[in-house]
Every structure is written in structure tokens, then in C-alpha cells.
Amino acid sequence: QNLHSVYIDLFDQIDENLKIALQKDLTVVAPGLDIVGVRVTKPKIPEAIRRNYELMEAERTKLLIATEKQKVVEKEAETERKRAIIEANKQAEVANITFSQKIMEKDSLKKMSEIEDTTNLARQKSQADAEFYAAKMSAASNSLKLTPEYLELMKYQSIMTNVKMYFGPSIPSYLADNVKPNEHIHRTPIPVPGETAENVN
Numbered sequence: 516q517n518l519h520s521v522y523i524d525l526f527d528q529i530d531e532n533l534k535i536a537l538q539k540d541l542t543v544v545a546p547g548l549d550i551v552g553v554r555v556t557k558p559k560i561p562e563a564i565r566r567n568y569e570l571m572e573a574e575r576t577k578l579l580i581a582t583e584k585q586k587v588v589e590k591e592a593e594t595e596r597k598r599a600i601i602e603a604n605k606q607a608e609v610a611n612i613t614f615s616q617k618i619m620e621k622d623s624l625k626k627m628s629e630i631e632d633t634t635n636l637a638r639q640k641s642q643a644d645a646e647f648y649a650a651k652m653s654a655a656s657n658s659l660k661l662t663p664e665y666l667e668l669m670k671y672q673s674i675m676t677n678v679k680m681y682f683g684p685s686i687p688s689y690l691a692d693n694v695k696p697n698e699h700i701h702r703t704p705i706p707v708p709g710e711t712a713e714n715v716n
Contacts, residue, residue: 529555 534553541548560568 526557 530553533555534550537553538550541550
């Protein structure tokens with residue numbers, strides 16, 4: 516044991532430890548004797564030893580303070596390092612989330628564009644199918660209409676549209692005043708009630 520241990524740290528235990536040791540020996544050599552208490556007076560340390568001890572304790576105290584301060588500094592540095600790691604991880608997570616959001620937005624825009632293109636294509640196809648069907652039905656209808664009888668009717672309607680017909684007793688004077696010399700005139704007599712064919716010509 517060193518001086519510090521005996522004089523300071525363990526001195527308060529000397530009385531009890533000495534009592535136990537003496538009682539143990541008395542029980543063997545003198546049974547029946549009991550030790551009530553033991554009191555040891557702290558010895559006076561020589562001045563030179565005391566000063567040396569005080570200097571050593573001062574240095575030891577300084578060393579302890581420096582050691583504790585170093586531990587505090589190291590602890591602060593470790594705390595700062597952990598804080599920096601946590602902050603870096605947080606920023607990385609935020610950047611990752613932002614990047615993921617941008618990717619999702621682009622995917623959504625792409626899907627919306629694809630849906631719009633598909634819709635437009637379907638609309639155009641539907642319109643083209645409708646127009647094709649209408650043209651097909653019109654062609655089928657025309658093919659049904661273009662019978663020999665219908666064509667003959669259209670022929671006579673065209674002739675009737677281009678033929679000028681005149682009625683009444685004033686035809687000669689009207690023709691003389693209004694018909695051009697080279698204009699073809701259909702002069703087929705048409706009977707008028709109350710008149711004969713001779714009167715018309």
C-alpha cells in the first residue's frame with residue numbers, strides 16, 4: 516500500500532480491521548476476552564514527506580484534471596462526429612426521396628402521355644371506321660339504286676330538265692321575239708284543252 520492509501524483512503528478502516536484481527540488472536544490464546552473497541556491515532560507525517568506528498572498529489576490532481584478534460588474533448592469530438600454522420604445521412608435520405616419523387620413524376624407524366632396518345636389513336640381509329648362504314652353503306656346503297664329502271668328514269672329527268680316546252684296560241688310570236696336562231700326547240704305539239712293540233716302549229 517502507498518502513503519495515500521494508508522493515510523487517507525484506508526485509514527478509516529484501520530480501527531475495525533485491527534479489532535477483528537486482535538479478537539481472532541484472543542479467541543485462540545485467551546478465550547473469554549472480548550475487545551470492545553480499537554482506536555488508532557493518525558500519525559504525524561514528517562514535513563519533508565508531507566510537502567513531497569502534497570506536490571505529488573497536486574501533480575496527480577493536475578493529471579487527473581487533464582485526463583478528464585481530454586476525455587471531455589474526445590467525447591465532444593465523438594458527439595460532433597456522430598452529429599455530422601446523422602446530418603449527412605439525413606441529407607442523403609432527403610436527396611434520395613427527392614430523386615424518387617422526380618422519377619415518379621416523370622413516370623406519371625409518361626403514363627399520362629401514353630394514355631392520351633392511346634385515347635387519340637382510338638378516337639381517330641373510331642372516326643376512320645365510322646367514315647369507312649358510311650362510305651361502304653353509301654356505296655352499297657348506290658349499287659342498289661343503280662338499276663336499269665333507275666338509270667332510265669334519271670335519263671328522262673335529265674332530258675326533261677334541258678327541254679323547253681311552250682303552250683298556248685301565242686307561241687309563234689313569242690318564239691320570234693325570244694329564241695335565238697341556233698337554239699334547238701322541241702316543237703312536239705302538245706294538245707291543249709279546247710284546241711286542235713292544227714291550232715297549235
